[in-house]
Amino acid sequence: MLQSVLISKHIYGEAVAFLRESVRVDYHDSDEGLPARDLRQRLSGKAGLVCQLTDRVDAPLMDAAPGVKVISNVAVGFDNIDIPAATERGIMCTNTPGVLTNTTADLAFTLILAAGRRLGEAERYLRAGRYKQWRVDLLTGWDIWGATLGVFGMGRIGQAVARRASGFNMRVLYYDPFRQSERVERELGVEYVPKDELLVQSDFVTLHCALTPETRHLISTGELQLMKPTAVLVNSSRGPVVDEAALADALATGTIAAAGLDVYENEPHVHPQLLELENVVIVPHIASASIRTRTRMCMLAAENMLAGLAGRRPPNILNPEVLE
Numbered sequence: 001m002l003q004s005v006l007i008s009k010h011i012y013g014e015a016v017a018f019l020r021e022s023v024r025v026d027y028h029d030s031d032e033g034l035p036a037r038d039l040r041q042r043l044s045g046k047a048g049l050v051c052q053l054t055d056r057v058d059a060p061l062m063d064a065a066p067g068v069k070v071i072s073n074v075a076v077g078f079d080n081i082d083i084p085a086a087t088e089r090g091i092m093c094t095n096t097p098g099v100l101t102n103t104t105a106d107l108a109f110t111l112i113l114a115a116g117r118r119l120g121e122a123e124r125y126l127r128a129g130r131y132k133q134w135r136v137d138l139l140t141g142w143d144i145w146g147a148t149l150g151v152f153g154m155g156r157i158g159q160a161v162a163r164r165a166s167g168f169n170m171r172v173l174y175y176d177p178f179r180q181s182e183r184v185e186r187e188l189g190v191e192y193v194p195k196d197e198l199l200v201q202s203d204f205v206t207l208h209c210a211l212t213p214e215t216r217h218l219i220s221t222g223e224l225q226l227m228k229p230t231a232v233l234v235n236s237s238r239g240p241v242v243d244e245a246a247l248a249d250a251l252a253t254g255t256i257a258a259a260g261l262d263v264y265e266n267e268p269h270v271h272p273q274l275l276e277l278e279n280v281v282i283v284p285h286i287a288s289a290s291i292r293t294r295t296r297m298c299m300l301a302a303e304n305m306l307a308g309l310a311g312r313r314p315p316n317i318l319n320p321e322v323l324e
């Protein structure tokens, strides 16, 4: 008998069709996620779950569906899944790295440019009919060309952002618990510095680390105070990496100049003060949102699922220990 897979939420049709070639699919084809209780009920009796970062995949869910062998996240981040709990239960977990690297780096760089050049504020100004005449100091911002960029997290996406920065003649500093080899540093033109040094020296700070207990509130009041009053903070990693209340306060009081945000501490909720501030560009978690990339993420999630269910090693397994 064919194995059954639950798709928790709407994904691109190609991936659904691809899954249907090999497994039975229970497809919750909706933009609304399933409430926890419904997710538990629908998953019962299934061999796999294709889920998204909006789904909380925890031990009670896994225990409600003991037949599940593969959990395939349509995202590179996987902080929504309790990986140790899955590993304990012998469940393979997978994500979708690689295919979204450049699209995500493009958005991070867009936020660097937009926040540095006050793009959101300028557009609101014009749309509100406030543009009466050119002025020498109208909406003046901070140069990107030749500025110092601090990259937190020099994984695939951090590296892709560093590559873009070289086209803007930026000096690139980075911090990561894992230092890159000299060859990679040379090739990317990046300098390794301690975390505090990065904050003190950078004109733009961009975050590209995974959300873990160590990176939760990596940027809070103390870190913001180390930054230049002209500095810009960009976050396209995960919201809780930044203490959102501390950031709102720093932006309101001029501790730093501006921010560009794609992610929030309690999505889809955004700290109300951030919504009021002019010096923050805010977008709704769209870093990987190009049609091509999102389609590739869905296809990769389907490939990971089918490989795992067929007893093969999924290309993007997060807990390979379960295969041993």
Ligand code: GLV
Binding pocket: 053, 074, 075, 076, 077, 078, 100, 288
């Ligand atoms: C999006 O945030 C992802 O992790 O892919």
